[in-house]
Amino acid sequence: MLFWKNLSARTLIVLINQISILIAIPIVASRIGIENFGLLSVAMIFFQVAFMLTEWGFGVPAIKESHEAKGKKTLGLMFIEVNLIKGFILFFLIITLILIQKINLSFFDNHALFYGLIFAIIAAAFNPLWYFQAIEQPEKLVLPSIIGRALYLSIIFFLVLGSDSMHWVLTAQGFSYALTVAWSLYFVVPFLKNTPKLKLNNVKKRFVNTTPFFLSGAIMGQFHSIWGLFLIAVAGPIEIAIFNLADQALRAGSAFTNILPEVLLVSHLNEGEEANNSSRIKLAIFTVIVLSIIGLFLTKLMITLFIGDSYLIAANVIQVTIIIWLFLAIIKLLGYPLLGIRFGLDRVNKINYIFAIMNFVGIPVWLYFGNLTSIGLAYFVLTICLIYLAIQVFLIKSDLATKFLKV
Numbered sequence: 001m002l003f004w005k006n007l008s009a010r011t012l013i014v015l016i017n018q019i020s021i022l023i024a025i026p027i028v029a030s031r032i033g034i035e036n037f038g039l040l041s042v043a044m045i046f047f048q049v050a051f052m053l054t055e056w057g058f059g060v061p062a063i064k065e066s067h068e069a070k071g072k073k074t075l076g077l078m079f080i081e082v083n084l085i086k087g088f089i090l091f092f093l094i095i096t097l098i099l100i101q102k103i104n105l106s107f108f109d110n111h112a113l114f115y116g117l118i119f120a121i122i123a124a125a126f127n128p129l130w131y132f133q134a135i136e137q138p139e140k141l142v143l144p145s146i147i148g149r150a151l152y153l154s155i156i157f158f159l160v161l162g163s164d165s166m167h168w169v170l171t172a173q174g175f176s177y178a179l180t181v182a183w184s185l186y187f188v189v190p191f192l193k194n195t196p197k198l199k200l201n202n203v204k205k206r207f208v209n210t211t212p213f214f215l216s217g218a219i220m221g222q223f224h225s226i227w228g229l230f231l232i233a234v235a236g237p238i239e240i241a242i243f244n245l246a247d248q249a250l251r252a253g254s255a256f257t258n259i260l261p262e263v264l265l266v267s268h269l270n271e272g273e274e275a276n277n278s279s280r281i282k283l284a285i286f287t288v289i290v291l292s293i294i295g296l297f298l299t300k301l302m303i304t305l306f307i308g309d310s311y312l313i314a315a316n317v318i319q320v321t322i323i324i325w326l327f328l329a330i331i332k333l334l335g336y337p338l339l340g341i342r343f344g345l346d347r348v349n350k351i352n353y354i355f356a357i358m359n360f361v362g363i364p365v366w367l368y369f370g371n372l373t374s375i376g377l378a379y380f381v382l383t384i385c386l387i388y389l390a391i392q393v394f395l396i397k398s399d400l401a402t403k404f405l406k407v
Contacts, residue, residue: 009139011256013129016142018252020149020176024156025248026306028169029241034310036163038237039110041244043117043170045228047124048251050093052222054086054125057213062134076191079131081203090125094118112167120174127177128184137187144183148176215356220332221258223359224250224324227377230363234372242314243374245307246321249295253322257288257329281333292326295319320378327385331355334392351395355388 029037065078097118101108108114132138155172159165224247231243299322300315335352366372366380 009142010129010133012142013138013145014255016145016149018255020153021248022252023153024169024172025245027156028160028166029245029307029311031160032163032166034241035237036166037244038239038241039163040113040166040169041237041240042232043113044244045225045232045240045247046097047117047120047170047173048222048225048247049229050097050121051124051127052225053093054089054121055127055130056085056089056207057210057215058082058085059130059133060213061210062130066134066136073191073195075135076188076193076195077198078134079188079191080195080198081206082131083126084198084203085207086125090122093121097121110167113170116167116170116174120170120177123174123177123181126181128181128188131188132184140187141180141184144180148179151179152176212353215353220328220352220355221254223356224321224381226359227363227381230367231372231374231377234367235374238313239374242317243377245311245314246317246374246378249318250321250325250328253288253291253295253325254328257284257325257332284333285330288326288329292322295322314374317374317378320375320382324378324382324385327382327389331385331389331392334396351392354391355384358384358388 028040032040062078062082066075097114101114129138129141132141152172152175155168155175159168159172228240228243228247232240235243296319299319300312303309303311303315303318362380362384366377370376370380
């Protein structure tokens with residue numbers, strides 16, 4: 001029962017956020033045109049990369065730490081330490097963005113858009129969903145999510161009327177996150193009373209210990225936006241607009257599939273060996289296969305209905321990206337919920353490092369040899385995901401996995 005409660009609350013929050021974005025994107029794209037949408041997409045890609053960095057790898061370790069915690073004081077200290085690290089990461093991010101803006105790169109000529117980006121990054125950096133998932137109370141964020149996303153859509157619908165007002169898209173995103181952060185403090189404050197003394201060595205240790213989860217988990221969930229940063233350097237605004245539409249489709253799907261591994265892990269910790277994760281994983285894989293097939297058939301129709309025929313040039317890229325999403329969903333479901341329970345979370349990171357390395361090596365290879373367009377990038381990323389999925393399945397099915405993970 002707790003499994004379905006956590007899944008339903010977390011899923012509802014994800015659906016609220018992603019549905020609001022899927023509603024907003026067609027409105028914005030149709031009102032500002034594809035070239036201006038490309039410029040907005042640059043800022044949106046920077047936002048997603050910054051969000052990835054501030055989320056770091058706190059989610060999965062927090063679930064385990066919360067399960068082992070002996071009282072509210074321990075949970076309160078965890079909240080303080082994590083947000084202190086987020087603050088440090090945020091500081092360096094803001095400095096980096098200001099330096100980029102001072103170089104006078106063309107995509108930051110729009111100062112209002114730049115300041116909207118900064119505001120959105122700051123507000124989203126302290127997104128508390130990781131904490132409420134760890135303490136198994138994500139349902140407390142459902143109402144602020146609804147209110148925040150209603151505000152987000154209202155701002156976009158009434159204020160984004162053309163290219164000169166597109167900065168409101170990211171500003172609205174910032175207001176939505178800021179509302180959720182402020183709301184969450186009411187529930188978090190009791191955990192912060194009489195917490196143990198903060199020790200910087202412990203903060204440093206937490207950062208080091210969560211880094212492997214960032215490299216294996218966060219990058220796996222957000223790596224597509226990193227590829228987008230390099231596309232910005234070599235392609236024009238229309239190609240970036242196409243990439244961003246595909247990235248939003250990937251993000252909408254991944255937002256749901258990303259929560260499944262965490263919820264499955266929570267259920268195992270609470271139910272022990274009684275948790276039938278194997279059956280749940282099989283059901284989840286079947287579901288994502290069905291959803292991906294539906295998405296492939298409906299792509300062109302959805303573009304025509306909600307954005308306009310001028311954006312049909314993005315259809316092929318979106319369809320390839322849907323297949324990427326399918327592979328990623330299966331990869332994640334075979335990761336922490338299956339191999340993590342069998343061999344331990346830290347050892348599973350060893351396998352996920354392979355994926356991170358493949359992407360870090362793949363980016364310069366694509367830049368040198370590849371087709372430097374959104375469709376060329378999509379096929380290159382698809383190939384990496386397919387190879388990695390094959391490696392993961394091989395390790396699961398062979399004795400090599402046991403030897404490799406138990407080293």
